[in-house]
Amino acid sequence: MADVAREAGVSPMTVSRAFKSDAYVNDETRKAILLAADRLGYVMDSMASGLSSRKTGFVAATIPSINNANFADTVRGLTEGLQARGLQVLLGYTNYNQEEEERLVRQLLTRRPEAIVVTGGTHSGKCRTMLANAGIPVIETWDLPTEPIDSVVGFSNADASAMIVGHLVATGRTKIAFLGGDASRDTRGFDRRRGFVREMEARGLDATRLIEAGPPPISMREGADALARLMSRWPDTEAVMCVSDLAAFGALTECQRRGFDVPGAIAIAGFGAYEISDICVPPITSIDPHCFQIGLLTARRIIELLSGEAPGQTESRTLLEPILLVRASTS
Amino acid sequence: MADVAREAGVSPMTVSRAFKSDAYVNDETRKAILLAADRLGYVMDSMASGLSSRKTGFVAATIPSINNANFADTVRGLTEGLQARGLQVLLGYTNYNQEEEERLVRQLLTRRPEAIVVTGGTHSGKCRTMLANAGIPVIETWDLPTEPIDSVVGFSNADASAMIVGHLVATGRTKIAFLGGDASRDTRGFDRRRGFVREMEARGLDATRLIEAGPPPISMREGADALARLMSRWPDTEAVMCVSDLAAFGALTECQRRGFDVPGAIAIAGFGAYEISDICVPPITSIDPHCFQIGLLTARRIIELLSGEAPGQTESRTLLEPILLVRASTS
DNA sequence: CCGCCTGTTGTTATCGATATCATTCATCGC
DNA sequence: GCGATGAATGATATCGATAACAACAGGCGG
Structure with missing residues (x-):
C-alpha cells in the first residue's frame, strides 16, 4: 500500500x-x-485490514457435507445474501460428526469471523461453549433446537415427517415404514424419524417398521439396499418414507429392479425436494424445506445483528414452513 | 494472548x-x-498470526458451482490432502462465469492464500495476470490448458469424449448425437463437444447432431427437454452422448416417459460417474474422471511447491486417465 | 575455572492496514 | 475581514501475533 x-x-x-x-x-x-x-x-490485504479494523469480512459456516444439494443451496442463499454487505462465507464441513464439528468450529473461530452459522442444533459441550463465548452472532439452521445458543433459522423436521405420514394415510396406506440412517449422528434425520413414530402412534398405527440404512449420509445405493431388507422383512409394506430423496430414489430403483410397482404395490416418499425427485419416473413425493431461503434468511438475520438493529431475543427464531410436494410415487 | x-x-x-x-x-x-x-x-487469532508470519494457512480454490457432486469430490480431496499440513481451503464459486471468476479471484487474493486452485484453464486476461503475478503456486485443474499459468492437475476432456464415441461405434451405432450446453461458458463442456466432433469426423461419421441444452450447468430437466428436441429433429438417432450424467439421466427419464427403449431404441452415455448413473435403471455408461484424486493430487502438488521441493517446470503437469464405465444404457 | 553448547525464555521491531486526532485550505455569512 | 464550517489529507498509535536476536541457566570438556 x-x-x-x-x-x-x-x-x-x-x-x-x-x-x-x-x-x-x-x-x-x-x-x-x-x-x-x-x-x-x-x-x-484483507487480513491486515481485518486486524486493524476488527472486521474480517468473514462469516463462518459449517455444513454436514459439501456433497449435498440441499446444503449447497443453503450456502448459495447465504453467500448471495451476504455479498451485498461485502461479507465472504468461510465454509467447512463436519461429515455429520460432532467431534469434527468441534474441531472445525475452533479452526473457524481463529479466523475471527463476524458471525457463525452452524447446521443443526446439537453440538458437543465444548463446541456450545466456544460458540456461546465467541462474542459474535451464532445462527443455528435446519433445526429447531430446544435451547438455542442465539438465533435460529429453521423448521421442524418432525412436523414435516408428520405431513408425509398424514398424506400417506390419506391415500389409504397404513402399513408404513421409515427408512433412515443410524439414529446417533444425523440429528435432523433422527428428528424425521421421531416425527414419523410420533405421528404414526398418534394415529394408532404400527410405528415399528424402521429400517436403518447405515451411518449418514444415506446414499442412493444404501437406500436401495435398505429397501431390499425392508421388503424381505415386512413384505406387506404399503408405503415407505425415506430420510432423503436420495435414499428414496435408490429405493425406487430397487423396486424397478424387483418389479414392484410404484405406487401400485408400494408408495415411496422422500425429503428435500432434490431435482431428482421431480424428474424421475415416477416422480417422488417429497418435502421442500426451502433450502435456499434458509440461507437467505440467515444472511438477513446476520446483517440485522451486525447493524446493531433488533438484538432483542424475542425475534431470534425464524421459522420456515416446509411444503409437501405430492407426486406420482404416492398417488 | x-x-x-x-x-x-x-x-x-x-x-x-x-x-x-x-x-x-x-x-x-x-x-x-x-x-x-x-x-x-x-x-x-490466525489472522494476526498470518500477518506476522506471512503464512495465512489458506489455500484458495474456485469451482464453477458448489452444487455439483464432481467438484464437491475434488474439494474433499483437496481439503483432506491439505489438512495434514494445517492448510485450510477457502472456497468460492464462479457460476461458470469468467467475469465472476475474476471478481472472485481478486477477492480471494486479498486473503493472501499460500496457493490458489482454479477449475479450468480458460480465464479472462485480467484474471490470468492476477494469478500469474500473485507470487504463489497456481494450480489449474480439470483441464489441460495449452498455456498453463503454473501447475496443472487435469485430464483431456476431449480424449474422454473420444473414448465414448469409440465405445458407441464399437456397439454398432453410427447416428450419434451430442447433448451439451452453450459453447461459450463451460469450457470443459465445450472440450467434450470438441472431442466428440473430432472423433466422429475422424471416423467419417456425421458430427452435426449437436443439441444445445442452454447455459451450463445443464440440469436433469434441461437434459430431458433437450432429448425431446433431439428426437423430434433427428428421430433416427441411435445414441446420445451427454455432457454430464445429470443431463444423461434427464434424457433417460424422457425416454422412459416417451416409451423409447434404452438401450434398444437409443443408447445414452453421460460423464462424471455421479452416483445416479450407477444406480438408475438402466445404469448409464459414463466416464470417471477421478474427481477426488484431482483434489488429492492438487493438494500434494501444493505441499511440494510450498516445501520448496521440485519447483522445476518439467513436472508441472499431472495427468489423470479417465476411465470408461460401460453400463447397460449402451450395451 | 573458563568457554561453549543446549535448552528455554524474554525483548524489540515488524507484518499491512485503519482509528483517531490533527492539520490545511477554501468558502461563506455577517 | 474574520471566525466558523466542512472537505480533504496527513501523522501517529495500534490491532495480535511472530521473526530475529538477546539473555540466562545448567552441564560438559579441557
Whole structure:
C-alpha cells in the first residue's frame, strides 16, 4: 500500500480511504490512486485490514457435507445474501460428526469471523461453549433446537415427517415404514424419524417398521439396499418414507429392479425436494424445506445483528414452513 | 494472548511458541499455558498470526458451482490432502462465469492464500495476470490448458469424449448425437463437444447432431427437454452422448416417459460417474474422471511447491486417465 | 575455572492496514 | 475581514501475533 501511495503521490492513509467506498476522498485523487494500484497490480490485504479494523469480512459456516444439494443451496442463499454487505462465507464441513464439528468450529473461530452459522442444533459441550463465548452472532439452521445458543433459522423436521405420514394415510396406506440412517449422528434425520413414530402412534398405527440404512449420509445405493431388507422383512409394506430423496430414489430403483410397482404395490416418499425427485419416473413425493431461503434468511438475520438493529431475543427464531410436494410415487 | 501469558506467568512469546507444535518450549510450561488458555477460553487469532508470519494457512480454490457432486469430490480431496499440513481451503464459486471468476479471484487474493486452485484453464486476461503475478503456486485443474499459468492437475476432456464415441461405434451405432450446453461458458463442456466432433469426423461419421441444452450447468430437466428436441429433429438417432450424467439421466427419464427403449431404441452415455448413473435403471455408461484424486493430487502438488521441493517446470503437469464405465444404457 | 553448547525464555521491531486526532485550505455569512 | 464550517489529507498509535536476536541457566570438556 505504501508503494501505491508513493506512486500516486499521497499518503498511505488516503490510499486506504480510496479503497473504502464511503470515505471522504476527492474523486480525482481516488481515480489516480485506483489507477496507480492497477498499474502496480496491487491487491488489498484483507487480513491486515481485518486486524486493524476488527472486521474480517468473514462469516463462518459449517455444513454436514459439501456433497449435498440441499446444503449447497443453503450456502448459495447465504453467500448471495451476504455479498451485498461485502461479507465472504468461510465454509467447512463436519461429515455429520460432532467431534469434527468441534474441531472445525475452533479452526473457524481463529479466523475471527463476524458471525457463525452452524447446521443443526446439537453440538458437543465444548463446541456450545466456544460458540456461546465467541462474542459474535451464532445462527443455528435446519433445526429447531430446544435451547438455542442465539438465533435460529429453521423448521421442524418432525412436523414435516408428520405431513408425509398424514398424506400417506390419506391415500389409504397404513402399513408404513421409515427408512433412515443410524439414529446417533444425523440429528435432523433422527428428528424425521421421531416425527414419523410420533405421528404414526398418534394415529394408532404400527410405528415399528424402521429400517436403518447405515451411518449418514444415506446414499442412493444404501437406500436401495435398505429397501431390499425392508421388503424381505415386512413384505406387506404399503408405503415407505425415506430420510432423503436420495435414499428414496435408490429405493425406487430397487423396486424397478424387483418389479414392484410404484405406487401400485408400494408408495415411496422422500425429503428435500432434490431435482431428482421431480424428474424421475415416477416422480417422488417429497418435502421442500426451502433450502435456499434458509440461507437467505440467515444472511438477513446476520446483517440485522451486525447493524446493531433488533438484538432483542424475542425475534431470534425464524421459522420456515416446509411444503409437501405430492407426486406420482404416492398417488 | 497477553492475558493467557499473564495467567500462565510467562511472556506472550512463549505462549505463541506453545501453540506451534514444533517450537522449543518446556513440556510443563506448555501444559500450563494450554491449560491457562483453556481456562480463559482463548482461541488463537490466525489472522494476526498470518500477518506476522506471512503464512495465512489458506489455500484458495474456485469451482464453477458448489452444487455439483464432481467438484464437491475434488474439494474433499483437496481439503483432506491439505489438512495434514494445517492448510485450510477457502472456497468460492464462479457460476461458470469468467467475469465472476475474476471478481472472485481478486477477492480471494486479498486473503493472501499460500496457493490458489482454479477449475479450468480458460480465464479472462485480467484474471490470468492476477494469478500469474500473485507470487504463489497456481494450480489449474480439470483441464489441460495449452498455456498453463503454473501447475496443472487435469485430464483431456476431449480424449474422454473420444473414448465414448469409440465405445458407441464399437456397439454398432453410427447416428450419434451430442447433448451439451452453450459453447461459450463451460469450457470443459465445450472440450467434450470438441472431442466428440473430432472423433466422429475422424471416423467419417456425421458430427452435426449437436443439441444445445442452454447455459451450463445443464440440469436433469434441461437434459430431458433437450432429448425431446433431439428426437423430434433427428428421430433416427441411435445414441446420445451427454455432457454430464445429470443431463444423461434427464434424457433417460424422457425416454422412459416417451416409451423409447434404452438401450434398444437409443443408447445414452453421460460423464462424471455421479452416483445416479450407477444406480438408475438402466445404469448409464459414463466416464470417471477421478474427481477426488484431482483434489488429492492438487493438494500434494501444493505441499511440494510450498516445501520448496521440485519447483522445476518439467513436472508441472499431472495427468489423470479417465476411465470408461460401460453400463447397460449402451450395451 | 573458563568457554561453549543446549535448552528455554524474554525483548524489540515488524507484518499491512485503519482509528483517531490533527492539520490545511477554501468558502461563506455577517 | 474574520471566525466558523466542512472537505480533504496527513501523522501517529495500534490491532495480535511472530521473526530475529538477546539473555540466562545448567552441564560438559579441557
